[in-house]
Amino acid sequence: MSILLALLYGIPVTVGVTACSFLIGMVLAAFLALGVRSRHSALGALSRATIDVLRGIPPVVFLFIIFFGIGNQLLRMNPFTAAVIGLGLISAGHLAEIYRGGLSAVHKGQYEASSALGLTGADTMGRIIAPQAFRVALPGMTTYAISLIKDSSIVSTIGVAEIMFIANQSARSGADGLTPFLIAAAIYILLGTPLAWAARSVEAKLHVRISR
Amino acid sequence: MTEMLNMVGQWMPRLLDGLWLSLQVTGVSLVLGIAGGLALAVLALSRKRPVRILSTVVTEIGRGTPALVMLQFVYFGLPQTGIMLEGFAAAATALTLTTAAYTSEIIRAGLKSVPQGELEASSALGISRRDSLRFIIIPQGMRIAIPSLLGFSILMFQVSSLAFTIGLPELLSQAYSIGASNFRYLEVLTVAGLLYLAVTIPAGWFTRRVERKMSQHL
Amino acid sequence: MTTSNPLTPEQETATPAVELDGIRLRYGNHLALKDVSLELAAGEVMAMIGPSGSGKSSLLRCINLLERPESGILRVFGQSVPLEREIAAKELAQLRRKVGMVFQSFNLFPHLPVLRNITLPQERVLKRSRDEAEARARELLERVGLGDKADAYPGKLSGGQQQRVAIARALAMDPRVLLFDEPTSALDPELGIEVLAVMRDLAETGVTMMVVTHEIHFAADVADRIVVMADGQILEQGDPDQVLTDPQTERTQRFLRAVKDR
Ligand SMILES: Nc1ncnc2c1ncn2[C@@H]1O[C@H](COP(=O)(O)OP(=O)(O)OP(=O)(O)O)[C@@H](O)[C@H]1O
Ligand SMILES: [Mg+2]
Secondary structure, three states: OHHHHHHHOHHHHHHHHHHHHHHHHHHHHHHHHHHHHOOOHHHHHHHHHHHHHHHHOOHHHHHHHHHHHHHHHOOOOOHHHHHHHHHHHHHHHHHHHHHHHHHHHOOHHHHHHHHHOOOOHHHHHHHHHHHHHHHHHHHHHHHHHHHHHHHHHHHHHHOOOOHHHHHHHHHHHOOOOOHHHHHHHHHHHHHHHHHHHHHHHHHHHHHHHHHO | OHHHHHHHHHHHHHHHHHHHHHHHHHHHHHHHHHHHHHHHHHHHOOOOHHHHHHHHHHHHHHHHOOHHHHHHHHHHHHHHHOOOOOHHHHHHHHHHHHHHHHHHHHHHHHHHOOOHHHHHHHHHOOOOHHHHHHHHHHHHHHHHHHHHHHHHHHHHHHHHHHHHHHOOOOHHHHHHHHHHHHOOHHHHHHHHHHHHHHHHHHHHHHHHHHHHHHHHHO | OOOOOOOOOHHHOOOOOEEEEEEEEEEOOEEEEEEEEEEEOOOOEEEEEOOOOOOHHHHHHHHOOOOOOOEEEEEEOOEEEOOOOOOOHHHHHHHHHHEEEEOOOOOOOOOOOHHHHHHHHHHHHOOOOHHHHHHHHHHHHHHOOOHHHOOOOHHHOOHHHHHHHHHHHHHHOOOOEEEEEOOOOOOOHHHHHHHHHHHHHHHHOOOOEEEEOOOHHHHHHHOOEEEEEEOOEEEEEEOHHHHHHOOOOHHHHHHHHHHHHO
16 A cells, blocks of 8 residues: 555656656657758758667667766756756657658649748748647647656656656665566556547547548 | 776676666567567457457556556565566566557557458459468558657667566666665666667667668658 | 269269358348359359349359358258358358359469469368379469469569459369459459450350359350349340340340340
């Protein structure tokens, strides 16, 4: 029982890390996605490489580079900050790919129609293309958010006191080494469930709207 | 600069040992896990409802549980039930379970994409359900699943880095302990990151190539 | 293993190939077959026509139990197929060995070469040896004019060639009756002709066949009898000339006009 209570304290931390990282990722990903599509080939290549690096290094390695590498040697930061920066950057890489998929799903004719109407480049992107791309990207974004909740467990390794951290501590200190992990697993599964439901209903709604 | 290169040269043997172990634990987990995933996927097609439900529940629990929780559960939790596994076995067990859960979804989608008409043809020819699974559904379903399985394998290679939490001397573990001995965390962890990239990026190219090849053949 | 053609009719004139009596089939709450009764004699070639959705495919698929009727009597070469209880696996296997089927969409196994498409079922179901199965497969491929395509994958063949392979695959199982569900509907007319030629050849050698088709000419030339279905029932049946030139019901007249005007 006390184990359960202790673990419950980890929930807001897990949710906080996930939410902050996701928001940072959403913003940065927009730049990366636009970068990849830019006509400027150097900028395109740079954005592409950034995405590949962010997605190609294991998240925990990335976190260590930031917390132990940069944090120790260059710029002191607390675990929470390091965690959010690390997961935020990784999210940016993954979300950029999802955005890119959304953007390329928008029909070429939409750009042509916008130019024909004399819309500026910014208006075309902001008012015509992005809203349509967003709808396509939304299911992928939700799926990613669900996996980010689980991935956030790795921030326990740099000492952020979220669910996994507490589970690990109570397993090592208490007599019961098994139960904390079972409860932790259950909490993670439960945390993902409402998002999965939301995803399904959003998808259904969007589908209705688009097909109308 | 040359001093830096010298240092990296000194670290390299340990880091490469670590990388080799990372690849081994990933490989073992993938082979066993994909076999498990196939088994779960086939059970999910069973005509018996309880079997289907069981397969779904196992899959959902396996997918919903973070790999890190799975690792710690196997390494720190299971000994309480009398199952004592050392680092490699524990890591391989945990990653196998995670792989089985994830790949069962991938494989199930592959198996389901075999057209209904072929199943009808095989029934009409008198081929038993077992044989049609073995000769018609599984070979085609697995082939369709290959690109996704490759993508998942790259992910799993990255996830193997979490085995450092249970003391397996894989790549991250080696890098971290080198860092702890000389406080050059940034440099050594960056080199480790590059080693991971040296595997994941070419593997990503390869996956995309296979994907393109296969979509052409359809 | 018998090498004589089991499809030759002489020995079995007494028992009908297929007997359907009061077959009723439902999809959800839609009644697709309304107590259909029909008999196919051994050696007979029957063509079945009728508007889309009239239940032709459904009727055909009841015969090898791809669909399960909820009531009625079904007998195939004397074997009574139980409809009131779950059929035993052995009975089902026995039934399906007697009945071959050719589908509108061919349904070849795309991951297997043509030859393997034909040998696999022989080996697994009839327990023939690989050599025996291959010999039979090659003989049948020759017969359908595709002797040179044994090693090709189905995806590399034209639709007409695929359908002829599908016919060879069905024949390799030595069925006693062959069911065809619109075998040429998915084909360009030119390719359809190749398939119809093979079917005509089969009909001439005495194979018992039931063919759902929109090819009125084929029905007129080849079939011994035409059955017209509409709305889950048999409207009329009889000699092709008679049905096609002097249909008894107004519904049949309308359908035939629509088909001929195309
Ligand atoms: N699997 C199914 N589920 C529900 N309804 C079905 C199913 N298969 C057929 N039906 C319905 O049963 C009726 C008869 O269908 P059937 O396919 O036998 O017609 P058909 O005469 O073969 O038509 P067509 O010439 O278009 O092939 C139709 O109303 C059809 O919509
Ligand atoms: Mg039909």
